[in-house]
Amino acid sequence: MGAAALAWCDRVSPATAADFAMLEDALARHRPTPVPDRHALVAGVPTGFKTSYAYRLLHSSGCGPPLHDLNWDTFVPVRVKVFIWFLRHRRTRTRARLCRLGILQSSDCPFCPGVAEDVDHLFVNCPRLLRIWRCASADPRAGSHRTVEDLVDAFSDAHLGWPLTLCMTTTTLLLWITWKTRNRMVFDGANITTAEFFTSVRDHLTLWLVRAPHRIDCAPLVAWCASLSPLTP
Ligand SMILES: [Zn+2]
Secondary structure (H helix, E strand, O other), rough: OHHHHHHHHHHHHHHHHHHHHHHHHHHHHHOOOOOOOOOOOOOEEEEEEEOHHHHHHHHHOOOOOOOHHHHOOOOOOOOOOOOOOOHOOOOOOOHHHHHHOOOOOOOEEEEEEEEEHHHHOOOOOOOEHHHHHHHHHOOOOOOOOOHHHHHHHHHHHHHHHHHHHHHHHHHHHHHHHHHHHHHHHOOOOOOOOOOHHHHHHHHHHHHHHOOOOOOOOOHHHHHHHHOOOOOOO
């Protein structure tokens, strides 16, 4: 293994070569012993090592990427998690991104001429969404959110009594339906009303609830979903 790695040494990048030198130096100072290795984190956990300990330590440091819980503390289908991962990393195929990649000529939102359709506009600030967010979050500030992060925070603030998993799943559900609705409007020429949007939310939730862990009481989410109405002020 070591000999094979050395054979590749002159073909790696300078950064990889530096990593390799550091690893080689560390291994040169290591003296194997007949007793089993002990693994432990420097901080956070007194004994032993598990991947979950490293995960918790990283998470508690506040250094993780934004919207971490939105991606991992939910019971949504895998393809929706992939969608959220792209969204968190600003890789969703909005018109602004496709224009930046040279695929489209214009970055304009299909519904707002002259305004670039980036992630925050598509999911939060597009005027066609204001009524939906106002009804869904019962948040009078709806319309003043500027980023997806603001929106997620506002929804969590409006549902403080809910388990985090429920909050994150619900926000993910709304973002997912927003994305699907936008695509139907853009590619199929469909005219989706707020009432139809909420019907789609309810239909998806019915399917997703089957995936919910038994330890989580989903009653608040079911009640919230049943209360969704385009007539909510
Ligand atoms: Zn728009």
